[in-house]
Amino acid sequence: MTAILESLDPRVKRMGITAENLNAFPTPPENDQFATYQVIIEPKEGKGYESAGIVHAPDAEIAFLFGKEQYSRRFTCSGMAVAATADVLASPFTENKISVYDLLEYASLEENNSAGEFYEVFHLYKRGKQHSHWGRVKAVNPEQALYEAKEAYDHSKPVYNIWLIASDNIFFADENIKQIWDTLPLKTHRDVRDYKAQDKINAYKERIKSNL
Amino acid sequence: MYGGGNSFEHLDLDRSLENEDPQLLAEFEARIARGEKIEPSDWMPALYRKQLIRMIEQHAHSEIIGALPEGTWITRAPGFKRKMALMAKVQDEVGHAQLLYAAAETLGKPREKMIEDLINGKSKYSNIFNYPAYTWADSTVISWLVDAGAIVNQLANSKGSYGPYCRALDRICAEEAFHLKYGHHSVIHLSTGSAKQREMVQAALNRWWTPLMHFFGPPDKMSTHTEILTRWKVKMSTNDENRQQFLDMYVPKIWDLGLTIPDPNLKKNETTEKWEYTEPDWEEFKRVINGDGPCNKERLAVRRRAEERGAWVRKAIMKPVEKPVTPLA
Numbered sequence: 001m002t003a004i005l006e007s008l009d010p011r012v013k014r015m016g017i018t019a020e021n022l023n024a025f026p027t028p029p030e031n032d033q034f035a036t037y038q039v040i041i042e043p044k045e046g047k048g049y050e051s052a053g054i055v056h057a058p059d060a061e062i063a064f065l066f067g068k069e070q071y072s073r074r075f076t077c078s079g080m081a082v083a084a085t086a087d088v089l090a091s092p093f094t095e096n097k098i099s100v101y102d103l104l105e106y107a108s109l110e111e112n113n114s115a116g117e118f119y120e121v122f123h124l125y126k127r128g129k130q131h132s133h134w135g136r137v138k139a140v141n142p143e144q145a146l147y148e149a150k151e152a153y154d155h156s157k158p159v160y161n162i163w164l165i166a167s168d169n170i171f172f173a174d175e176n177i178k179q180i181w182d183t184l185p186l187k188t189h190r191d192v193r194d195y196k197a198q199d200k201i202n203a204y205k206e207r208i209k210s211n212l
Numbered sequence: 213m214y215g216g217g218n219s220f221e222h223l224d225l226d227r228s229l230e231n232e233d234p235q236l237l238a239e240f241e242a243r244i245a246r247g248e249k250i251e252p253s254d255w256m257p258a259l260y261r262k263q264l265i266r267m268i269e270q271h272a273h274s275e276i277i278g279a280l281p282e283g284t285w286i287t288r289a290p291g292f293k294r295k296m297a298l299m300a301k302v303q304d305e306v307g308h309a310q311l312l313y314a315a316a317e318t319l320g321k322p323r324e325k326m327i328e329d330l331i332n333g334k335s336k337y338s339n340i341f342n343y344p345a346y347t348w349a350d351s352t353v354i355s356w357l358v359d360a361g362a363i364v365n366q367l368a369n370s371k372g373s374y375g376p377y378c379r380a381l382d383r384i385c386a387e388e389a390f391h392l393k394y395g396h397h398s399v400i401h402l403s404t405g406s407a408k409q410r411e412m413v414q415a416a417l418n419r420w421w422t423p424l425m426h427f428f429g430p431p432d433k434m435s436t437h438t439e440i441l442t443r444w445k446v447k448m449s450t451n452d453e454n455r456q457q458f459l460d461m462y463v464p465k466i467w468d469l470g471l472t473i474p475d476p477n478l479k480k481n482e483t484t485e486k487w488e489y490t491e492p493d494w495e496e497f498k499r500v501i502n503g504d505g506p507c508n509k510e511r512l513a514v515r516r517r518a519e520e521r522g523a524w525v526r527k528a529i530m531k532p533v534e535k536p537v538t539p540l541a
Binding site for chain 1: 243248249251253254280281284287293296297300303304307310311314317322323324328331332344345346375378379380383386387389390393394396397400401403404468469470507510513514516517519521526529530531537538539540541
């Protein structure tokens with residue numbers, strides 16, 4: 001039997017980790033990976049949603065759970081949504097104050113929009129920052145959705161990149177589960193304010209001085 | 213319009229700089245010079261992509277391996293409050309690894325491949341985590357001073373040129389503030405406590421000083437590639453600059469607690485305003501980075517066992533995607 005590794009880590013003994021665990025790790029199959037989901041957060045009520053980052057998950061429900069742990073574990077928020085990366089339609093990037101809307105060709109409009117679906121529109125106002133939710137448009141296809149967004153946007157700021165997500169493909173937290181974030185302010189052990197210790201240093205110095 | 217994230221099916225990471233399109237390279241460099249960020253779908257030289265993958269991946273591995281020496285102290289932390297704080301900190305470190313793997317993945321290398329390369333020893337992580345945490349005092353010194361060193365590096369890199377990495381670092385730096393305070397608080401508690409507690413924390417500081425000096429990497433005169441990586445804002449400060457900044461910020465705080473730093477030559481030169489110190493043993497640094505440190509084998513074995521033990525969970529919930537895509541941002 002191979003000897004268990006010598007270690008200070010109790011897990012090594014408990015899990016019976018031996019030197020055999022150092023053999024080559026097998027390469028997993030190419031598609032042996034969860035899909036990625038974009039996580040979108042509303043930092044404060046009424047502040048609007050913005051992209052926070054991604055999580056890997058097998059479906060939207062677990063993506064929401066992972067998103068909550070990853071992006072609202074330390075800083076509270078008032079809302080969250082997830083969408084599979086594969087369902088996010090992205091425009092090309094622009095720069096130098098050129099708005100991506102200025103490069104859009106006019107889409108041929110369908111006369112009757114009633115058969116269309118809703119799209120959530122996200123804008124990137126500054127390269128390097130996060131995409132933020134601008135609004136929702138109704139259209140028969142993504143091209144027309146872009147045109148509708150172009151018509152409705154006030155163009156006060158250049159937009160360097162656009163994300164479109166069909167509203168049916170984005171999953172927002174229900175209003176009635178928002179209390180899941182209520183407990184965060186109680187976790188003071190995660191907060192720097194819980195670790196003030198200057199008094200202790202001063203008292204120690206006084207003690208040393210008085211012993212001299 | 214393109215959908216489903218970016219795909220980088222034919223990444224040629226070995227294309228030399230001389231073979232890059234000069235016009236695209238000039239536009240790329242002008243964008244960085246203007247202070248704009250590079251995003252995943254922007255054109256970038258192969259060397260930039262390769263260096264960033266290597267750097268961000270190593271950073272991610274360091275977070276996940278770095279959680280091991282501290283994680284083992286959760287059950288033995290003195291008191292409920294310290295246990296809760298340490299558990300929260302370890303949870304943060306693993307979360308940081310996820311953020312960083314995601315940022316590296318935007319460059320085209322799948323997360324699972326990065327994990328595989330870590331376990332097989334193909335990619336590195338910070339040397340400092342190959343040293344053991346003998347006592348609770350070691351755990352507190354890691355929380356305070358290793359995290360302090362990490363913050364120095366991360367704050368510098370958060371001003372870099374690659375958008376997804378900068379965004380991940382902004383979030384990480386905000387979270388690290390609690391780690392630093394918690395670690396300092398724990399060290400203060402031991403330093404101002406009983407004689408035995410002071411002895412423990414001094415012994416831990418003695419053990420960690422050399423790895424801390426190694427932490428920022430070899431002296432600048434021994435480093436290569438710095439010029440172009442600095443121009444591309446991949447590397448935002450040199451190893452020596454980071455080491456100096458760490459000494460500037462934390463030596464006075466260590467001395468303030470009446471602790472002794474195990475380097476008789478450590479002092480600030482008032483003329484140059486630089487810290488002078490005994491060069492740590494760089495041969496030891498090389499040995500450890502090449503796998504011959506006190507805990508290299510153990511760290512990878514524990515990581516591998518965690519991967520194997522979690523495999524059935526991933527398999528149970530897995531819905532294979534036909535063609536994995538990389539994240540958008």
